[in-house]
Structure formats: C-alpha cells, structure tokens
Amino acid sequence: MGQEKYSKEYFQPPLKIPIVLSGTFGELRNNHFHSGLDIKTQGKEGLEVISVADGYVSRIKVNQFGYGKSIYVTHPNGFTSVYAHLSKFAPKIESYVKSIQYKKECYEIEETRFSEDTFPIEKGEIIAFSGYTGGSGGPHLHFEIRDTESEKIINPLFFNFAIQDTIAPIFQSVKVYSLSENSHVNQQNNHFQLPIKEIADGEYIADKISAQNLIGFGLEVFDKTNSANNRLGIYSLEMQVNGQSMYYHDLETFDFAESKFINLHIDYEHFKKYKTRFQKTYLEPANALSTYKNVINFGKINIEKQFNYTVNIIAKDFYGNASMLKIPVASQEAATILNKKKDSTAFKIIAKNFNKFSVEDVTIAFPKNTFYENTYLDFKVENGIAKIHNPTIPLDDYFTLTFDVSKYSEEEKKQLYIANVEYPKYPRYLYTRKKDSIFFTTTKYLGNYSLLFDNQKPTIKLMYLKDGQWVSNSETLKVKINDIGSGINTYRATINDEWILMEYNHKTGILTYNFDDKKLVGSEHLFKVVVYDNVGNTNELSSTFFKKQVN
Known part of the structure; x- marks a missing residue:
C-alpha cells in the first residue's frame, strides 16, 4: 500500500477535536478527484486550526471561489500541508494578509514570497480558524498533504490520522457495457444496469448475463465510517476474471494535472444524465491516470465461445475493509444483435486536428486533441440558441465559441453577453470578450449557448x-x-x-x-x-x- 514511505508519527491532526470525515482523498467530484480530506467541524465555524508539524508558512491565498482562504505550511520532511475554506487566519498572519489587501485594494490575493523566517510555525501552533469560504457548501476543513518538490498530492490517511472505520464499502449498482461493434450482452449491443443483491456482509451478487466478445463493467460504490453517515469515496477497486486480476486502481497519490481524467474514469454520459457516478473497470485509450496498476487488455474482458466466466469486483476502503461483487457471465452467441444506431452528421471531428465550423452567426473552433476520439458533431442554431452536440461528451480542453453581433446596435451590444442555457430558467454567464462585432468566449462543455440581454442594474x-x-x-x-x-x-x-x-x-x-x-x-x-x-x-x-x- 506504500505505508513505508510515510512516517506515522511526524504529523498530528489539524484540529483539536476527533477527526470525522465528510470527504475522502480521491473522491469523485465534478471534473476532478478530491485532493484531500474534508474534516467535519461540528457544523460551525471558528474552530482552531493547528499546524500538523514544525515548518513555515510558504503560501497564503484568498479567493472568492475554490479554496477560499487557505494557508500552506512547508515542513522539513519534504511535505507541505494545506488548510482551506478558513474563516480567518491567526492574528499575526491575519494582520499581514489585511495589510496586503489594503495595499492592493483587493480582497483576492496570493502571496508566495515567504522565507523560512517570515512566519516560522511550531507543531500544534494555531495558524487559522475553520470556516466555509470559497466553494465550500458548509463549514468544514479541507486538509491536504503534498510533496513539496513535485506538488503531487498524497492521501493524508497514510500519515496515521486516526479514523475509526470497520465498515466495508457498499455496492449500490453495476453497469455492463458492450465495447465493440460485434459485442453483445443479453442480446444487446448496448449498456445497462444489472440487478444486484447483498447475500452476506460485504458479499454481493449480480444477475447472470450472457455475452460475447469485448465487455466491461462500471460500479456505483461508496464507503462509510463508524462516526458519520456521509457517503465517502473508496480507496481501491480491483476486478478479477476467473481468479486473474485484470484491473486495479487505488488512491495513494496523483498529480493535479491528471485530475481531469476523472471524466474518462467514470461513465460521464450517465453522470451528466442522472447525476450518479459509475467508476469503470476498463480504460479509455486517452485515460492517462497514474492510479491504475497491472491492467490487462485495458480491463476489457473478451468473452469467448463456449466458456463461462466469473467476474469478481473487490472494493476496499483505506483500512482494508473489503466488499466483493460477483458477476456470473455465460458465453452465448446472439441470434440477432440489436446494434446501437451509428452516428452521422455534417460535422465530423477529427480529434488530432484543429476543427472549425460555422452555422449562421455562430462559429465554434476546437484546438487539436480537444476531443478524446473522433466524433460526429451535432451543431445547429435554432431561435438564436447554438446547440452544440450535447453535454454528455467530455472534452480535454477549452474550445472557442464566437457570435457575430453586427446586427445589433452599439447600445444593444453593451448589454449583450454569452450564456450557457442548458437549463433555460438558470442561464449561466460566460466571460464574454468583445471586439467590434465579434463576441467570443471559451468553454470546456458542449451544450446550448445563446446571447442574452442584461439591462438591469444590481x-x-x-x-x-x-x-x-x-x-x-x-x-x-x-x-x-x-x-x-x-x-x-x-x-x-x-x-x-x-x-x-x-x-x-x-x-x-x-x-x-x-x-x-x-x-x-x-x-x-x-x-x-x-x-x-x-x-x-x-x-x-x-x-x-x-x-x-x-x-
């Protein structure tokens, strides 16, 4: 598991109360893996946040969104601890931060030019007070440990923060996927959920399926601890086929740059439609996450004629509590395969190329490798709404969306902006750059966009x-x-x-x-x-x- 690399005595907990988690390291979040632990603060702000070890303040950030108020302490053992969503800093640090804010006449600041002597910190010293600034949905402390040199994030549980956990992960649901044109599951070239039931503590079984050629699986699975009812992320997921391990993924460490691959790690289409996340036990070709180990054939199972298979999927939490889901698979030729309808539109995306298309007054431009694979793109303009495919396909990078606004008067242009109108009752402003009669923005999400007017003052x-x-x-x-x-x-x-x-x-x-x-x-x-x-x-x-x- 990698414990040998990490000292279990060096760090102390960052709060003076028992550690109760509302979020685990690597948990599945919107467009990213969670980079730390979310620690409960008894539903309130203002708890003393203490440095987990000797060190010095190396970075202070104050943001409207994201981490809100955060502080970074660099330690002599090669690690940096991060404390976020704070309500305020310890008095000497708070005074310094406010002096910078008043000097710059700005709430948002980031200070990184600290020497070891500016704010030396002792183990157990109060450095801040808990809150829920930034993107936090409620009071808690977000806590991270990073490798100081590489800035890779490490699961803080390796450093022995005591959590009581004797509860095994819980399998909620399983999906099966046909992964090639000539694959089938239960006579279908498609994907769907399978009924499962718990037959003993930590033991689950799915309905038997018939299949042939390449198939894969996806799991909705979560963990709990003894001290809270929160649904938490698991630590590892393994798939064994007839006793042989074909897929393994764990959450010891990862790099911030990898976090975007969560949208390939999960069934992104299902998430966008139904707001539940299935972790796939097979890999998409473009998935460059470093958290996979010993994956055979990309985790895709080739069901051969006249063979039966037992697929066991094992989920573990950090403390080794394990659950297993058994999926019986029988080989069976399909009499008639119900194939998915093939896509074909006027706009074909060649993923490795730059792609640019225009319809009426709207132009979309995709840098090369914005898409993970070649795609036929739906793109039309109806009643002023640019309908750009649908939001169930993840993108690797931003694309540019441009509106020609030459038909509007100069006065009207002042009040125009580009918005995402996927949910018409709740349009979302996008940062709109204006140059003469061209308005443009960048976004990472396909979907519906429009020009909207705003003539109302705040x-x-x-x-x-x-x-x-x-x-x-x-x-x-x-x-x-x-x-x-x-x-x-x-x-x-x-x-x-x-x-x-x-x-x-x-x-x-x-x-x-x-x-x-x-x-x-x-x-x-x-x-x-x-x-x-x-x-x-x-x-x-x-x-x-x-x-x-x-x-």
Missing part, C-alpha cells in the same frame, strides 16, 4: 442599518447585493472616501466590513458602495452612519 440593500443611525456597538457593517442576469462582477466600498475591505460571500450575497480594520476619526461617517455586473450595469448606495471609536 441591487444593494443595507442590513441591520438605516441611514443616519448610530452603530457604536456594532462590530460589522453588512450589505446584501444581487444581480438578475449576467451576475455580479465586482464592487468597491469606501468610508469617508477611503477604500475598505468588504468580504463577499457569493453563497449568501452578503458583503461584510469589520470595523476593527480601521480607526474612524470623528463620529459622522459616509459609507459608499458601487456594484458592477458583468456587462457594466452599475448601482451605488450611500449612507451616513454615526459611530464613536471605541479604543
């Missing part, structure tokens, strides 16, 4: 404050902002014409200023905030408040 509302109010006992000033249409782009806030740091929680739409940031002179103060949306509509709010400076 809304701004004071919270817990009325114009002219005394707020001497208030610690914060809060404003709620919103934009219907293209969405919030940026904002700028001042008190007495001096820039102030307002933290924006995009999940609640609330801007928050902490009065401790600056000493106010006098008692009467003018607060202003200007909010801009993504097409340039603006709104401004001004309010006078009274506050005596409390020392």
Whole structure:
C-alpha cells in the first residue's frame, strides 16, 4: 500500500477535536478527484486550526471561489500541508494578509514570497480558524498533504490520522457495457444496469448475463465510517476474471494535472444524465491516470465461445475493509444483435486536428486533441440558441465559441453577453470578450449557448442599518447585493472616501466590513458602495452612519 514511505508519527491532526470525515482523498467530484480530506467541524465555524508539524508558512491565498482562504505550511520532511475554506487566519498572519489587501485594494490575493523566517510555525501552533469560504457548501476543513518538490498530492490517511472505520464499502449498482461493434450482452449491443443483491456482509451478487466478445463493467460504490453517515469515496477497486486480476486502481497519490481524467474514469454520459457516478473497470485509450496498476487488455474482458466466466469486483476502503461483487457471465452467441444506431452528421471531428465550423452567426473552433476520439458533431442554431452536440461528451480542453453581433446596435451590444442555457430558467454567464462585432468566449462543455440581454442594474440593500443611525456597538457593517442576469462582477466600498475591505460571500450575497480594520476619526461617517455586473450595469448606495471609536 506504500505505508513505508510515510512516517506515522511526524504529523498530528489539524484540529483539536476527533477527526470525522465528510470527504475522502480521491473522491469523485465534478471534473476532478478530491485532493484531500474534508474534516467535519461540528457544523460551525471558528474552530482552531493547528499546524500538523514544525515548518513555515510558504503560501497564503484568498479567493472568492475554490479554496477560499487557505494557508500552506512547508515542513522539513519534504511535505507541505494545506488548510482551506478558513474563516480567518491567526492574528499575526491575519494582520499581514489585511495589510496586503489594503495595499492592493483587493480582497483576492496570493502571496508566495515567504522565507523560512517570515512566519516560522511550531507543531500544534494555531495558524487559522475553520470556516466555509470559497466553494465550500458548509463549514468544514479541507486538509491536504503534498510533496513539496513535485506538488503531487498524497492521501493524508497514510500519515496515521486516526479514523475509526470497520465498515466495508457498499455496492449500490453495476453497469455492463458492450465495447465493440460485434459485442453483445443479453442480446444487446448496448449498456445497462444489472440487478444486484447483498447475500452476506460485504458479499454481493449480480444477475447472470450472457455475452460475447469485448465487455466491461462500471460500479456505483461508496464507503462509510463508524462516526458519520456521509457517503465517502473508496480507496481501491480491483476486478478479477476467473481468479486473474485484470484491473486495479487505488488512491495513494496523483498529480493535479491528471485530475481531469476523472471524466474518462467514470461513465460521464450517465453522470451528466442522472447525476450518479459509475467508476469503470476498463480504460479509455486517452485515460492517462497514474492510479491504475497491472491492467490487462485495458480491463476489457473478451468473452469467448463456449466458456463461462466469473467476474469478481473487490472494493476496499483505506483500512482494508473489503466488499466483493460477483458477476456470473455465460458465453452465448446472439441470434440477432440489436446494434446501437451509428452516428452521422455534417460535422465530423477529427480529434488530432484543429476543427472549425460555422452555422449562421455562430462559429465554434476546437484546438487539436480537444476531443478524446473522433466524433460526429451535432451543431445547429435554432431561435438564436447554438446547440452544440450535447453535454454528455467530455472534452480535454477549452474550445472557442464566437457570435457575430453586427446586427445589433452599439447600445444593444453593451448589454449583450454569452450564456450557457442548458437549463433555460438558470442561464449561466460566460466571460464574454468583445471586439467590434465579434463576441467570443471559451468553454470546456458542449451544450446550448445563446446571447442574452442584461439591462438591469444590481441591487444593494443595507442590513441591520438605516441611514443616519448610530452603530457604536456594532462590530460589522453588512450589505446584501444581487444581480438578475449576467451576475455580479465586482464592487468597491469606501468610508469617508477611503477604500475598505468588504468580504463577499457569493453563497449568501452578503458583503461584510469589520470595523476593527480601521480607526474612524470623528463620529459622522459616509459609507459608499458601487456594484458592477458583468456587462457594466452599475448601482451605488450611500449612507451616513454615526459611530464613536471605541479604543
């Protein structure tokens, strides 16, 4: 398993409470494998986050999305620990971060130019407080361990963070796939789910199938620990055919650059349609993940005439708890194979080439190797909507989507933007570059796109404050902002014409200023905030408040 490489005594847990997981390393997420552990913080913010070992602060990032507020501590043993979704940093670090934010007049910052002497850290020292900033859906600590030199991510459980887990993984469902034109399963050249049942603890069996030629399998499987009901990712998956291992995958370590291959590791089409993830036990040709070991024939099983097969799929969690799913397969020639309909359209993608197509006022351009395989592309424009195939095919890279907007007036162009309209009630703004009569954007997702108008300015509302109010006992000033249409782009806030740091929680739409940031002179103060949306509509709010400076 690789434990010999990792010291079990070097690191201590990053929280002072028992470690309970809401997410495991390598868990299947949207477009990536989870790069650390998600540790529960008892449903609240503000828990003390402590350094897992001696070291020094080597990076600090504050982002609106992603990791939110995060801190990196480099250790002398060759590893770096990462702590993310923080509410704030320890006082000396928080003071430094705010000085940079005020200097740059910007909430988002990234600082990496630290020497070992800038912020030396001792094992067990408080470095931050837990929160749910960035892309976090709720309060928790995201914790990682990386190889300092290569930045490869390593499963933190190898470093002996005590988790109580005696529960074996749970098989939820299995799919079988015909993998060639002359393959069949139960008389079909297709893919479908098989009924399974648990016959004993950790033992499952699927309905017997008949098949011939190349087939493969996919599993919906998850794990649990003793201390929580969360569905967690498994550690390893193995497939044995008649006792021989043909496929093995585990989650000891991987590189960030590999994470995109999750869309080849799973049945991406099924996920996009039904929001459940099946891990395939066979490999797509373009799948370059390094987590596979000893895979035979890409994990594809060749069912030969007059032979019967027993396929055993074994799922394990990190602590070795194992479950096995048995799938009996009988060889049988198909009387009539029901073949899938072959694709054919006017737009053929040659994956290794640059591909560019135009319909009406819309042009799409795909760099070479954007697609993982040659594809016939559906592409049409209906009622102003560019329908670019469907979103069930994963892409390796971004493509360019261009709209010719010469038919619109200059005033109309100012309010136009490109949006993903896959869900018409919830259009999603895409960063729209404008050059004369050409508007373009880049995206990694096929689907429906359109030009939309936004002529509404953002809304701004004071919270817990009325114009002219005394707020001497208030610690914060809060404003709620919103934009219907293209969405919030940026904002700028001042008190007495001096820039102030307002933290924006995009999940609640609330801007928050902490009065401790600056000493106010006098008692009467003018607060202003200007909010801009993504097409340039603006709104401004001004309010006078009274506050005596409390020392």
